[in-house]
Amino acid sequence: MTAKIAILGASGYTGAELIRLISTHGGMEIAALGANSKAGLAMADVFPFLRHLDLPQLVTIDEIDWTGIDLCFCALPHKTSQEVISALPKTLKIVDLSADFRLRDPEAYAKWYGNAHGAVEMQGQAVYGLTEFYRDQIAAARLVAGTGCNAATGQFALRPLIEAGVIDLDHIILDLKCAVSGAGRSLKENLLHAELSEGTNAYAVGGTHRHLGEFDQEFSALAGRPVHIQFTPHLIPANRGILATAYVHGDPAAVHQALQQAYATETFIEVLPFGATPSTHDVRGSNFCHLGVTGDRIDGRAIVVAALDNLTKGSSGQALQNANLMLGLPETQGLMMAPLFP
Template identity: 45%
Template sequence: YAGCFYILDATDLFSFWQIVRLLANHPYFGITLMTADRKAGQSMESVFPHLITQDLPKMISIKDADFSSVDAVFCCLPHGTTQDIIKGLPRELKIVDLSADFRLRDIAEYEEWYGQPHSAPDLQKEAVYGLTEILRNEIRKARLVANPGCYPTSIQLPLVPLMKAFLIEHTNIIIDSKSGVSGAGRGAKEANLYSEIAEGIYAYGVTRHRHVPEIEQGLSDVAQSKVTVSFTPHLMPMSRGMQSTMYVEISPGVTVDDLYEHLRDCYKDEEFVKVLDKKSCSSHSECQRF
């Protein structure tokens, strides 16, 4: 693509600068337009000084945006706002949405978990869930891609291949996840203050975390029946990173080695998924690398 268009809001600045950092050095992308709300009129280097070496356009208001040099759009807006924005974009644009607005196919389920009506049901019908390693062919043909959530990515990558190969049972799946604090965005929140999270760990969103329906949707698709999970997320005193530990029932006649070998074969050619050597998995320092 020749150009990229960014929609930015202060609540998702972390996702925004990560995309800018990656695409600014990408051989096939060029950043031609960036829009903002509260940061409109500012340069990227004034918001993120570590990107000062990049030749980036100044952020402007979306109402002043010219899409003539844009081929692809990356939306970094809070949940509940992207649907209305995307409805007004030119149909020829390829779109990747980083919010949760198009992840859940069931509109009623979206409204239940996110507490507001879905304002773009027609767009929802064409949205493709963007877990590339699992749905690569569908993503290739998609115009609108719903970027997966953080927890669902860490959980589905190991579980989907094992379920698809009937190596694990579809019931009694327990998931214990740990996350760094930057996943909550850059907005000022009391629960994310240094004095609140430093030197501690706590569970949150117990039984009602918004990523539960997304996780269960992906696993149910593979199982071709309703799958429910027991999911408990925890906030860790670190800026970024995530670890998910999953407890499953192995199918009759299957061994732990079978699970390992299958995951290694599935991801041997994937650039962004690394299955550690068995010996490395016992090393704390090695496991921290991925």
């Protein structure tokens, strides 16, 4: 059986990435593409790199006929997403790529996103979409909330260490570099080539980044007590990729072993030999995440480095991995392409 798919927000980067992945999937057919701002255009006009595909024309969300559609990917901005999803057919399976359903606590959502949640009942039903840790719940879910790309990277590096009790929970520093596509496709002055290229800058410094809400929620639940990490993201002049470096107090060998044990059977998570560290080049355009561990010159300190592609494993690839589970398809289907290098 071929599942019929709709993509809302198809004119954005994550929407285009979904189309790229589904085009060679084999078990999915794209039946509808919603993009209100580009409605009436062909996908080839918006993204020429997809012109070889036979795709539906972009339409407004209101124009979509949901009859026969099995699953919808919603790649819309937060706040807009909850409004749209609330009005979708109740029998439709949904993978939301926005931030709207990631946080389980409505007060936490209001704190990090600056407005009250407009679909609190659905917020409580959503399953957090970090596939490797919520696989069974995702397979049975109607609504899955994709993680933030920064949040996913940090969690791949740190969740097994918190769960295994091999690090000091009060001394976790996460330094993260993210490519510009993580900011979306909307025009922003600071993302112009002349403003961004040849430089790197920290942003949301001092604990204001919204993905901290996900770290607080997930790490505290794992530990059974509040866990608050220090986190600083940096914008780098690259199109794709995230490189996260975590500084932790713990025995480096035990840290490496905990990661190896946690991911021993995971297809998309590669733990490198001790002392090796990954690059964003190693995972570009793929659904893989690479993890490396090394010791520090200071005894009892370990450094964990994680690399993934923010548009693939950090967003659209993760979304497709979750959709496969929700539809009863092989989890890896459409996602085993090798990274693009150079």
